Amino acid sequence: MQLPAVADVRRRGLGHPPRSHATACPKVEALELRLAAEADRRTVGDRVGATDTASWWSHETRQDKPAAKRRMRLAESLDRHTPTSAALAEGAISVDHARVITDCVDRLPGDLPDPSIPERAEKHLLTEALDLDPRSLAILAKHVLTVVAPEIGEDRDARALEREEREARANAWLTMCPDGKGSYRGKFSIPTMQGAMLRKMLLAFAAPKHQAATKDGDAEQDQVERRPSPERMGDAFCELIERLPAHELPKLGGLNASIIVLLDFTGLKSDIGRAVLETGEPISASLARRMACEAGLIPAVLGSRSELLDLGRTARPFNGAQRLGLVLTQRVCTAIGCDWPAHLCHAHHDDSWLSGGETNMDKARLLCPRHHARIHDPRFETMIHPDNQVTFHMWT
Incomplete structure (x- = not known):
């Protein structure tokens, strides 16, 4: 295959910003992917000083670098899957179909007893792709071995699904932070089961009947019906959080995980x-x-309802009322320069309990786990300042 000059490549599509999968012709996409694979074989990226061919492609086409890398991986995979590449070039399937098929076949175990199983799996998925959308095809692909090799497939597919679930749970993540404009923003990735559970909960709150029941007036109801789904789901998420019973949540710093x-x-x-x-x-x-x-x-003036703020020597751990008082008055770890939040801190006795100290508020402080360990470390000298903050100095 002759690799066209860069200017010619641009005219043929590789050098232009990629069109969306919904509008681009699969034949054009297939040509772009073939050219990208050939460019990678020729190490075009190295010749122009780019990190790799995908980075060169991203720069030349002004497309997002992660998207370029995903398309390059597909291009490399299509090189190994001739039937899928041919179907894409003919326009019989979309790029999304091709990605599902190549990913599925590439994930098949390498110790299959019959070397023809991957080829049969690819042909089966290509046939199904003529009638299924990519999402439905991806679901079918999860148990393709059961269809093409039932003698081994059911057990293999079950083990693969369990492995996928374990990895999804182990790799679950969530990030969130305040944006300074009255909102929190975040992203998350959770396993399919928990994702489906969360979606079902949110849909229960976001359903028009529930929305109408919580609004007053016909105008409000009409507004609810017309609101975009993402906004309804956002409202539902807020309502779900507000309705979680704090007394059923795990303890956090000796208190229920509730906001003060x-x-x-x-x-x-x-x-x-x-x-x-x-x-x-x-x-x-x-x-x-x-x-x-x-x-x-909970009144800010603590001690009501006969809640004891000073226990003397009757108990060593600080009780819930005392913890709450510390959270309200200290807010963060009392070590100078530390902003560890109060609800994650330990409650520390300034006068050691072992030396006769009492569990009282005037001799209590919040310390993060790191500084709590340091205050008990004999290598450090502790100094308590008039503002109740503490500093540490290592003995020399």
Whole structure:
């Protein structure tokens, strides 16, 4: 195969920004992928000083680098799967179909007793691709061995599915952070089962009947019906979080994993003012009042309802009321320069319990796990400052 000059490649499609899979002709996509594979064989990226061919392709076509790498992997895979490559070149299947088929065949175990099984699996998936969309084809591909080699496939597919589930759980992740504009933003990846559970919960809240039941007036109901699905799902996620019973959640720092809101009595009664979360982030007084309708209120002046703030020598661990008092008054780890949040800190006795110290609030402080270990380390000298913060100095 003659590799066209760069200018010619651009005219033929490889050098232009890629069109979406929904609009691009599969034949053109197939040609671009063949050219990309040939460019990789010729190490075009190395010749122009790029990290690799995918990086060169990304730069030349102004496409996203991760997308270019995914397309390059597909191009390399199509080189090994002639039937799928031919079907794509003929326009019989889409690029998404081709990706599903090549990924499935490439994932097949290498110790299959019959070397013809991968070829049979590829042909079976190509046949099914004529009638299925890529998503449905991907579901079918998960148990392709059961279809093409039932004598071994059922057991192999079951083990592969279990392995996939274990890996998905082990690789689950979530990131979130405040954006400084009154919202938190984040991303996550969770296994299929938990993802389906979460989706079902959100749909229950986002369903039009539920939305209509929680709104007043026909105009509001019409607005609910017309709102885009992502917005309804966002509302549903907020409602799901608000409805989680705090008393059933695991303990966090000796307390239920609930948010503490600081609000004076005037703000609670009026339409103005603001409240402050234990993290220091502000919320409106109106939101705090709305949440107060469904949540238990804990007065900021602790010690009510006969909750003991000073236990003396009756118990070593700090109780829930004392933990709450420490969270409200100290907010973060008391070591200077440490911003570890209060709900993840340990409660420490300034006067050691073993030396006769009492479990009282005036001799208690919050320390993160690292600084709590350091305060008990004899190699360090501890100094408590007038503002109740603490510093550490290593003995020389």
